[in-house]
Amino acid sequence: MNTRPWKFQIQTLTLICLLLAFAMSVQAQARPSPQEILRELDNLGNFSGKDFSAVFTIVTQKPGQKDTVTQARIFRRDTKKQFLILVLLPEVNKGQGYLREEDNVWFYDPSSRKFSFSSVKENLQDTKAKNSDFTASSLENDYTITSMTEGTLGKYPVWILDLKAKTNEVAYERIVLYVRKDRIMLLKREDYSVNGRLMRTTAYPKYVELEGKLLPAQILIVDEINKGEKSQITMTEQSVAPIPDRVFTKAFLEQVSR
Amino acid sequence: MNPVLPRIAARNLLRQRKRTMLLAGAIAFGIMIVTLINGFAGAFIRNVSENFAYLMGGHVFVSGTEYSPSGRRISVIRDTAVIDEALASSGLRNLRVQKTSQVMATLIFEGKSIRQNLTGIDLGHSSMLRDRLMLLKGTWEDAAQPDALIISEKIAKKLNVLPGDKVIAQFQTITGQNNVGEFRIAGISVDSSFIGSIMAYVQLDYLNSLIGIRNGEYMSLGIMLDRLDRSGTAASALYVTMKSMGLQLFERKAAQDGNAMTPFQAMIREQTRERWEGTRYRVYTIDEILSQARQIVVALDTASVFILVVLFAIVMIGLSNTFRMAMFERIREIGTMRAIGVQRNEVRAMFLYEALFMALAGSVAGLLLAFLAMAGLSLITFDPQSPVFLILRNGHLSFSLPPLRALFNIALIAALTLAAVYAPANAASKLRPAEALRTVK
Numbered sequence: 001m002n003t004r005p006w007k008f009q010i011q012t013l014t015l016i017c018l019l020l021a022f023a024m025s026v027q028a029q030a031r032p033s034p035q036e037i038l039r040e041l042d043n044l045g046n047f048s049g050k051d052f053s054a055v056f057t058i059v060t061q062k063p064g065q066k067d068t069v070t071q072a073r074i075f076r077r078d079t080k081k082q083f084l085i086l087v088l089l090p091e092v093n094k095g096q097g098y099l100r101e102e103d104n105v106w107f108y109d110p111s112s113r114k115f116s117f118s119s120v121k122e123n124l125q126d127t128k129a130k131n132s133d134f135t136a137s138s139l140e141n142d143y144t145i146t147s148m149t150e151g152t153l154g155k156y157p158v159w160i161l162d163l164k165a166k167t168n169e170v171a172y173e174r175i176v177l178y179v180r181k182d183r184i185m186l187l188k189r190e191d192y193s194v195n196g197r198l199m200r201t202t203a204y205p206k207y208v209e210l211e212g213k214l215l216p217a218q219i220l221i222v223d224e225i226n227k228g229e230k231s232q233i234t235m236t237e238q239s240v241a242p243i244p245d246r247v248f249t250k251a252f253l254e255q256v257s258r
Numbered sequence: 259m260n261p262v263l264p265r266i267a268a269r270n271l272l273r274q275r276k277r278t279m280l281l282a283g284a285i286a287f288g289i290m291i292v293t294l295i296n297g298f299a300g301a302f303i304r305n306v307s308e309n310f311a312y313l314m315g316g317h318v319f320v321s322g323t324e325y326s327p328s329g330r331r332i333s334v335i336r337d338t339a340v341i342d343e344a345l346a347s348s349g350l351r352n353l354r355v356q357k358t359s360q361v362m363a364t365l366i367f368e369g370k371s372i373r374q375n376l377t378g379i380d381l382g383h384s385s386m387l388r389d390r391l392m393l394l395k396g397t398w399e400d401a402a403q404p405d406a407l408i409i410s411e412k413i414a415k416k417l418n419v420l421p422g423d424k425v426i427a428q429f430q431t432i433t434g435q436n437n438v439g440e441f442r443i444a445g446i447s448v449d450s451s452f453i454g455s456i457m458a459y460v461q462l463d464y465l466n467s468l469i470g471i472r473n474g475e476y477m478s479l480g481i482m483l484d485r486l487d488r489s490g491t492a493a494s495a496l497y498v499t500m501k502s503m504g505l506q507l508f509e510r511k512a513a514q515d516g517n518a519m520t521p522f523q524a525m526i527r528e529q530t531r532e533r534w535e536g537t538r539y540r541v542y543t544i545d546e547i548l549s550q551a552r553q554i555v556v557a558l559d560t561a562s563v564f565i566l567v568v569l570f571a572i573v574m575i576g577l578s579n580t581f582r583m584a585m586f587e588r589i590r591e592i593g594t595m596r597a598i599g600v601q602r603n604e605v606r607a608m609f610l611y612e613a614l615f616m617a618l619a620g621s622v623a624g625l626l627l628a629f630l631a632m633a634g635l636s637l638i639t640f641d642p643q644s645p646v647f648l649i650l651r652n653g654h655l656s657f658s659l660p661p662l663r664a665l666f667n668i669a670l671i672a673a674l675t676l677a678a679v680y681a682p683a684n685a686a687s688k689l690r691p692a693e694a695l696r697t698v699k
Contacts, residue, residue, distance in 0.1 A: 027421055063369045064369065103329075121430065121434055121436075146308055157655075165435070167327075167328065168431065168433045168435055168470065169326065169328055169330060169433045169434055169435070170435065171434065171435060172435070172436055173435055173436075173437075191436070193435075193436055193437045193438045194431060194435050194436070194437040194468075194470070195437060195438065195439075195468070196371065197438045199428075199436055199438065225366060225426060225428050226364075226366055226428075227369060227371070227437060228369060
């Protein structure tokens with residue numbers, strides 16, 4: 001009885017299984033867990049232990065209106081969940097500011113010299129950017145991952161993460177993130193309303209590196225409800241130099257606004 | 259008192275008609291101005307309250323506040339049965355109620371957008387809204403549809419919409435999440451005022467489903483009474499009833515503690531300082547919301563007294579000089595009267611009577627002129643969209659003069675006139691008869 005073909009078949013099958021197992025293990029190693037991706041994204045946008053400041057210039061386009069330019073200097077101390085946004089342009093709003101102390105956000109208007117209650121969910125001035133766009137990211141805390149698929153965005157292979165809000169108190173009930181595969185970088189984000197309508201698309205075409213962290217140097221926010229309305233944000237003068245404590249106070253806002 | 263003295267005083271006034279007319283005219287002018295200001299201030303708070311009650315849909319309001327698990331304050335009344343029971347037990351009669359939810363939204367239509375206060379009401383059955391809102395376009399039958407939206411004419415023009423058009427509304431839920439809703443224009447209403455034009459009306463149930471409030475619940479209950487002046491007692495009765503039912507309530511007395519803020523603001527401040535379990539209710543009136551408007555009335559009244567005094571400072575100088583002149587003109591007459599036995603105090607009284615009669619005549623004339631001016635001004639019809647609409651009554655200026663205020667003004671004028679004339683009157687009384695008779699003019 002000739003057993004050679006049978007033996008050959010077994011060997012071939014074993015080899016295939018081994019190759020498959022290897023391929024799967026390689027695949028498994030190449031596919032990070034979605035939590036890891038979220039953690040890394042949060043980490044990129046978080047400067048805990050350090051202070052962060054930068055100047056953001058926001059050009060907002062609305063159909064039938066002249067483009068408006070808003071410029072703001074932002075000071076952040078993520079360890080204490082503090083930020084101060086000082087409006088530099090337009091000239092008419094110069095000196096206005098937003099101060100966050102823990103979960104409270106105060107808006108200061110130098111013309112009335114009064115503070116009023118605001119929120120991180122509010123838009124910054126008349127732009128499409130929200131105050132929360134300039135704060136530390138907390139995706140892992142706020143959202144659960146419902147799916148992670150592969151895709152391409154332009155020429156980049158991406159992970160597409162579909163996230164659902166853990167509570168009904170985060171600004172968007174559902175968000176979809178397009179994260180570059182070869183290096184964890186957020187390329188695009190879609191924000192959806194409670195009833196599932198796409199409200200805002202944000203693209204991150206340019207990044208700069210600061211202290212080993214990748215920061216979006218240019219952000220394009222497209223309002224999907226108000227068709228044709230969009231804001232382009234450019235970041236300059238970014239720094240992690242220490243910021244004096246007095247900057248994160250109401251008194252500072254009042255003083256610099258004079 | 260010598261009864262002849264007032265008659266002589268009256269005769270003296272008539273002897274110098276021109277001079278009397280001029281002086282009384284000055285007094286009348288002052289009284290007229292002050293009466294107009296007082297009349298306007300008297301009606302101001304009533305008109306503002308009535309107009310706001312009309313816009314907000316009630317004289318008395320009940321709202322509820324609770325904390326979300328993360329500590330966010332949420333405005334909602336969940337146990338609607340307990341509020342209905344409190345209303346029934348409070349003994350309030352002749353009232354209409356309106357359950358509402360509200361959210362600030364951006365209405366968007368074909369690239370145009372505008373901020374509006376979306377008020378959710380049972381559009382199909384709200385008689386209060388139907389009574390006060392006149393539809394220019396669209397029908398109340400259309401307004402009964404679930405996605406109906408009623409906006410003012412001004413907003414319809416800005417968005418360029420007509421009945422049947424679909425608009426998108428962008429807003430936040432009660433927990434702060436972004437959401438979007440689609441509404442169909444069911445009616446376009448007449449702008450009742452500039453505040454009315456920022457309010458749009460939608461179905462309560464549909465709005466609730468979009469802002470995260472369960473069916474049947476609402477944010478605020480508006481109670482419209484038969485009379486505005488009953489709002490304080492009605493609110494107190496409801497408050498006591500709710501308290502006796504064991505409901506958690508914001509103290510109404512706490513609202514009166516603050517001096518710089520309105521009772522309503524004080525109540526809101528109390529809310530920000532405290533934490534509680536479950537729902538805590540707030541009972542407040544339209545007057546409490548508008549109590550800062552009362553400060554305007556006080557300011558107007560104070561200004562009117564100031565104007566009166568300033569005007570009279572000028573008039574008093576004129577009066578004093580005129581009576582001094584009159585004294586010299588009548589010096590021989592005074593000498594004769596003194597010679598035939600008229601006493602000093604009677605001479606003084608004669609002059610003071612003259613001044614008093616002039617003040618009273620001027621005051622009465624001033625009041626009559628003020629009433630005429632009020633009637634004339636009341637005939638002017640103002641544009642419903644003008645910002646002054648809130649202080650008007652049915653589109654017209656209205657005046658309400660408290661009688662005590664008018665009496666106070668007259669008394670003040672009389673006192674100031676007597677004070678101005680006292681010096682020449684006293685000088686006349688001190689004339690020696692012989693010297694007076696020898697004086698040649």
